[in-house]
Amino acid sequence: MPPSAVGSVRGALLEALVDWGTLVATVSGAVIAISGTVLADRVRARDDDGRARRERRQDTYVAFIVAAGVCHTRLRQIAGDTSALPADRDARSRTVLADAGIYDVRERLFLDASPPVVAAGQLMFERLRELRRCVAAGAGHASPAFHDAYHPYLDAVWRYRAAVRAELEAPGLAPVTFGWGSWDGTDRCPVCRQALAGG
Numbered sequence: 001m002p003p004s005a006v007g008s009v010r011g012a013l014l015e016a017l018v019d020w021g022t023l024v025a026t027v028s029g030a031v032i033a034i035s036g037t038v039l040a041d042r043v044r045a046r047d048d049d050g051r052a053r054r055e056r057r058q059d060t061y062v063a064f065i066v067a068a069g070v071c072h073t074r075l076r077q078i079a080g081d082t083s084a085l086p087a088d089r090d091a092r093s094r095t096v097l098a099d100a101g102i103y104d105v106r107e108r109l110f111l112d113a114s115p116p117v118v119a120a121g122q123l124m125f126e127r128l129r130e131l132r133r134c135v136a137a138g139a140g141h142a143s144p145a146f147h148d149a150y151h152p153y154l155d156a157v158w159r160y161r162a163a164v165r166a167e168l169e170a171p172g173l174a175p176v177t178f179g180w181g182s183w184d185g186t187d188r189c190p191v192c193r194q195a196l197a198g199g
Helices: 003-080 086-099 102-112 115-136 144-167 190-198
Strands: none
Touching (some): 003 086, 003 102, 003 115, 003 144, 086 102, 115 144, 144 190
């Protein structure tokens, strides 16, 4: 093969290699760019999912304590109604829990909450039901029976709040933050203080 033909073949091969090199570099750059975009989208989606989950949990936590607060207020109203018959008090106190939606939001709590918040929420719910049974049985505001159920409920409410704050990484609270001696409120309850003074 004449030297000019070899030079032509060599030139053609070099040109083809340069073209292939450009193509490979272009394709590699595109793959890297697409991979980076997909990875960034996945990270963003995971962050969005995490934020949505956190917001859903916060909504559930607030809905649960609000429903419990509605129940508590209405149970206190029933306890203050001295003219109500026992059967009426029982029916009304059961209706309070259903109407406030506490059962529904409790199920959401079981599905969304962390184990410490579920445990604190369940304890609060059990204490609320004990308060309901006490009111249904005829206990009035000033009765020892009412206060024997009310103060453990109040303690459970604050422990639930503390569990939620811990999960949300908020600074912790203690009774002393409010100038109290305990979460259950017995130290600032006039009925309990009078009973202690008289007993």
